[in-house]
Amino acid sequence: MKNKNFSIKAKLLLAIIPITCAMIVALVIIAYNVSAMMIKQNATQLLETSVAKQGTSIENWMNENLSSFNAAKRAIEQAHPKDAELQKIVNGYYNFNTNSPDGLYIADQNGTVIKATKSTKNTTNAVNSPWFKEGLSHVNMTFGDPYVAGGHKVISATGLIDDGSNNLRILGADFTLDRISTIVNSNISMDGAQAFLVNKDTMKVMADRNSAFVAQKVGSSDQPAIYKAAAKQIDHGNYNTQTLGTDFTAFHTIAGTNWVLVSYIPTKVVLANLSKLRLIMIAISIVALIIMCIVVERVTNRTIKPVKKMTKVITAMADGDFTVDVDTKGNDEIAEMGKSIDKFIVYMRQMIKAISQISTSLQTQANW
Known part of the structure; x- marks a missing residue:
């Protein structure tokens, strides 16, 4: 059985297109992760600034009132x-x-x-x-x-x-x-962020947007999961800005008190714009892949077309037909190959012509 021919064009496309697709996908993933990291860093800085601003407002309110009554x-x-x-x-x-x-x-x-x-x-x-x-x-x-x-x-x-x-x-x-409570839930610089105030010694909620939580132990069963997670960090004295569950969380201790202000914002809110960006990047990637495949196919076809012509010429030459010509254009390696084949065809034509002339001469002499 004859082996089935596998064209150079197919080989090139099978080699180039998967590599190109993999590179585009890798670039999209890298760009997404870098964007996510930058957005998270900006969100962390903004949340820290917001909670510090709220903490300063609480401290000013507290000092103002205590000063008058201490006087x-x-x-x-x-x-x-x-x-x-x-x-x-x-x-x-x-x-x-x-x-x-x-x-x-x-x-x-x-x-x-x-x-x-x-x-x-x-x-x-x-x-x-x-x-x-x-x-x-x-x-x-x-x-x-x-x-x-x-x-x-x-x-x-x-x-x-x-x-x-x-x-x-x-x-x-x-x-x-x-x-x-108004101070705790105002001056928040981030849309979607919330805050609550906790006494770290008694672990009671001092102020909250939901008045039902005030005077409760932080982390009670009827409170959101973030309260329980924040309670663990406060109990361990860990006031670093961090991700707790599904929320970015920042802590701020109120000077002169045993109060801790906790400000948090859901991760999905912070990354909402990134999710839109991801969809846009996926759409752009698909369009880019389609365009890239078309471009690669056209370029490969244009590159391989002269080779196909030379293949036909060489096949004809192998069958003894030296009447064919190679139409070569350009100055690349394929064009040089075509010129060499063209020279070979001219040489073979001259040789065949010479052999034909010698054969005719010998036949004439034999007839004499």
Whole structure:
């Protein structure tokens, strides 16, 4: 059986096209991965900048409020006022601060409470209240954990006060968490990002867009998975920007407190534009492959066409036909080969002509 001929064109196409396709696919993959890395780096930097900006806003809010009430605390300690005068001072701080409308209140170890006359604060069983217990460990007024008071979630700034009496007294002021929650969820520089504030000592949520999570332990069952993942990192003191589950996550500690601000954004949001880019790159790659295949086929065909012509000429010569011609154009190796074959054909024609003339001469002489 004769072996089936396999054209040079087919061999070249089978060698060139797969290699070309592989190179284009490799370039697309490399470009996609490089783009993804750059987008992730930019997202990380933007998230870190955003959480730092939010942290600064919280620190400013906290310092501004604590400064005013600590100033009041120092004034009371210097004046050593009687209870009647102390009541007037407390009344003067009612609605003094928009973040703490009820103003100041003072409670001693006997459960006696001095608060503004118009204050609605519930002071029943003050000694066992969260704010009183927190105040026992603070010299200066410091924020504690959030708790529910009068149906509202509040946070108290409390501290020990020496007003000249012989009683152990706690000075306090309640703040609604609405303002701090607003700060936590504002000034976010990235669309789709969210944040929550955690007390790293008690692991309670201080502020969150979802008010139902406030005062809960971070990582509770009804919270998203990111809360549980963030809780583990806070528990280990790992505040590096990182990917937790499906979210880019940044941490920021609030100076002067035991609070940690956590800001996160879903990876799919960050890479949304990259997904579109991937589809565009795939479409461009397919078009490029089709064009490349057509170009390679045309170039190969143009290159192989003279070889095919020479093959026909050589086949005719092998059958003894030297009337054929090689039409050679160009100055490449194939053209040089064609010129050489053309010279050979001319030489063979001359030889055949000479042999024919000699044969005719010999035949004439033989007839004589």
